[in-house]
Amino acid sequence: MGPPGAGKGTQATGVAEHFGVPAISTGDIFRANVSNGTELGRKAKEFMDAGEYVPDEVTNLMVRNRIDEPDAEPGFLLDGYPRTLAQVEELDGMIKHTGHSLDAVVVLTVDSEELVQRLLQRAETDGRSDDTEDVIRRRQELYIEQTEPLIEVYREHGILIEVDGMGEVDEVSERIFKALQDVNES
Ligand code: AMP
Helix, strand or coil: CCCCCCCHHHHHHHHHHHHCCCEEEHHHHHHHHHHCCCHHHHHHHHHHHHCCCCCHHHHHHHHHHHHCCHHHCCCCEEECCCCCHHHHHHHHHHHHHHCCCCCCEEEEECCHHHHHHHHHHHHHHHCCCCCCHHHHHHHHHHHHHHHCHHHHHHHHHCCEEEEECCCCHHHHHHHHHHHHHHHHHC
């Protein structure tokens, strides 16, 4: 977890590789569906372009189908999901059904000035259609309103790990590996 620009996508790929599990990014799956012009992509596009969350029913079903695939059988890392309380509940149910348990929730913390700089830079390099100033602002608002409260939920569950997301990509990765290693060993 972490606000837009915290480095979730970048770190998710490296961490998943390190642990030999697939990184399941809801944002990436939506973007691939938009590019391929699928029914799911058509449903998601208007919400994504406005910086809004895709409705829970659509997102939940997509994640449920994805974690049922064979490569996710040994475990998986979710990037960008859950983002709402309804998704937290749905994920609990899905995970019970697969026989897994949620080992850890990693939150990347980054100061707000750095977030803006990173997003503006990404707008130049990646050309994501939702990296315009208004849309970035809306995504940040939604994160604070709907997603940040999940941090307390997972803290109460005792599985929250807060990691300093400032600094070089490799430094942040090392912090995450170390924190997750400690979880594995405890
Ligand atoms: P991301 O790549 O994680 O920043 O996601 C890009 C966009 O995809 C978000 O702004 C949402 O419109 C949509 N999205 C990704 N994950 C979710 C989710 N868990 N719930 C609802 N919408 C999502």
